[in-house]
Amino acid sequence: MICLACNKPSIDGLTHPLCRGKYTIDGAFSAIAYKGIVKKLIYNFKYKPHLADLRNTLVDLFYESLIQNEIFQKVFINKPALVPIPLFKTRLQKRGYNHAQLLAEGLSKKFNLRTAKILQRIRETKSQFGLRLKERKENVKDAFILNTKYSPRGEADTILNTNVFLVDDILTTGSTLFEAAKTLKKNGVKKIWGLTLARD
Numbered sequence: 001m002i003c004l005a006c007n008k009p010s011i012d013g014l015t016h017p018l019c020r021g022k023y024t025i026d027g028a029f030s031a032i033a034y035k036g037i038v039k040k041l042i043y044n045f046k047y048k049p050h051l052a053d054l055r056n057t058l059v060d061l062f063y064e065s066l067i068q069n070e071i072f073q074k075v076f077i078n079k080p081a082l083v084p085i086p087l088f089k090t091r092l093q094k095r096g097y098n099h100a101q102l103l104a105e106g107l108s109k110k111f112n113l114r115t116a117k118i119l120q121r122i123r124e125t126k127s128q129f130g131l132r133l134k135e136r137k138e139n140v141k142d143a144f145i146l147n148t149k150y151s152p153r154g155e156a157d158t159i160l161n162t163n164v165f166l167v168d169d170i171l172t173t174g175s176t177l178f179e180a181a182k183t184l185k186k187n188g189v190k191k192i193w194g195l196t197l198a199r200d
């Protein structure tokens with residue numbers, strides 16, 4: 001695991017104490033390594049939505065791995081809400097669904113946690129693949145805002161005053177999670193950890 005602030009190794013997946021700032025993500029947990037058959041499974045999951053069985057299998061894997069992680073168990077006591085990393089609207093329209101949201105909804109049932117789409121992506125970002133760390137950070141900078149259409153408004157306010165698990169499919173440098181967490185923390189979320197199915 002890595003510290004999402006400095007991208008150096010972090011044994012427990014938590015952000016190094018010295019790397020923590022006011023709006024810094026608190027840590028991230030990944031279920032499986034992004035290689036071999038897993039790469040193929042995630043590709044199929046993202047681009048062949050009719051494979052409903054695959055979604056269930058991946059959610060099972062995601063869940064089983066998380067519950068075996070002791071650090072995750074400690075963090076889980078806070079009962080964070082699950083917030084999927086959103087797609088930009090044109091990409092969502094093209095694909096028809098957000099894979100991160102499907103994962104969040106699957107985990108929501110398993111963990112009995114709320115899912116809340118309180119984030120919105122306000123611009124198209126290039127794929128993070130093939131970009132260097134600095135370019136990745138630049139690529140996602142200010143890409144998110146609070147989802148103003150999220151209702152009920154009261155529930156959004158409750159979530160903004162508590163804790164959140166940001167959910168995505170793949171973690172590489174964590175620039176996307178880092179940026180999304182910054183947006184939520186600026187709006188009052190207390191603690192935020194990333195949950196990704198795979199770790200590149």
Ligand SMILES: [Zn+2]
Nearest residue numbers: 003006016019
């Ligand atoms: Zn660090």
